[in-house]
Amino acid sequence: SQELEQSPQSLIVQEGKNLTINCTSSKTLYGLYWYKQKYGEGLIFLMMLQKGGEEKSHEKITAKLDEKKQQSSLHITASQPSHAGIYLCGAHPSGAQKLVFGQGTRLTINP
Amino acid sequence: DTAVSQTPKYLVTQMGNDKSIKCEQNLGHDTMYWYKQDSKKFLKIMFSxxxxxxxxxxxxxxxxxxxxxDKAHLNLHINSLELGDSAVYFCASSQAGPGAEAFFGQGTRLTVV
Known part of the structure; x- marks a missing residue:
């Protein structure tokens, strides 16, 4: 079965600093999703990557999928308090109508 | 307009009770899911x-x-609730087929006492 490992599991950064969260898959990724979750709320879709080497950006958040399609990184530039939350990477195991998720990365932004 | 809505948002109940969580989506999606998020925030698929x-x-x-x-509703009924069922349950929907973005509800926090 496909497993996703996120690192770090927890991250505390000073406001204004850059940060990176990684997601590594045990198998080739056929679509990698990044979601953000705030406490007491549902998951908010951030980005989806499908092609090896693909990179997408939304405001100050950039996500990349490596050429071998087994690792993705999420980079936040000049972090703000609004970026705080739990970031989850998810992927479809080949041919399956479901998402499997990493264990999440809890991001705290200190003012 | 809420795309995927779950009710209730919070549910506290005693062991042994039977409870239901309702989910509705107004996105016209063909596929709906239930996920469970445990105390360590690990999100796992239950049903699709x-x-x-x-x-x-x-x-x-x-x-x-x-x-x-109907395809706009997917309810979850739980019988004989146990302490270990305490978790946050998320409903989601998507178009059919892998590669489709899943939209999530806000979650139902179930506490069994």
Whole structure:
């Protein structure tokens, strides 16, 4: 079965600093999703990557999928308090109508 | 307009009770899901329905019974609740087929005492 490992599991950064969260898959990724979750709320879709080497950006958040399609990184530039939350990477195991998720990365932004 | 809505948002109940969580989506999606997020924030698939038909059941105890009266609704009924059932349950929907973005509800926090 496909497993996703996120690192770090927890991250505390000073406001204004850059940060990176990684997601590594045990198998080739056929679509990698990044979601953000705030406490007491549902998951908010951030980005989806499908092609090896693909990179997408939304405001100050950039996500990349490596050429071998087994690792993705999420980079936040000049972090703000609004970026705080739990970031989850998810992927479809080949041919399956479901998402499997990493264990999440809890991001705290200190003012 | 809420795309995927779950009710209730919070549910506190005693062990042994039977409870239901309702989910509705107004996105016209063919596929709906139930996920469980445990205390360590690990999110795992429980069930997946496509056009009211069960297509995924991830070794969930049979005390959990999903019901899809139509493709816009997927309810979760839980019998004989146990302490270990305490978690946040998320409903989601997507178009059919891998590669489709899943939209999530806000979650139902179930506490069994």
């Amino acid at each position: 329905y496509n056009n009211k038909e069960l297509i995924i059941n991830e070794t969930v105890p049979n005390r959990f019974s999903p019901k899809s009266p």
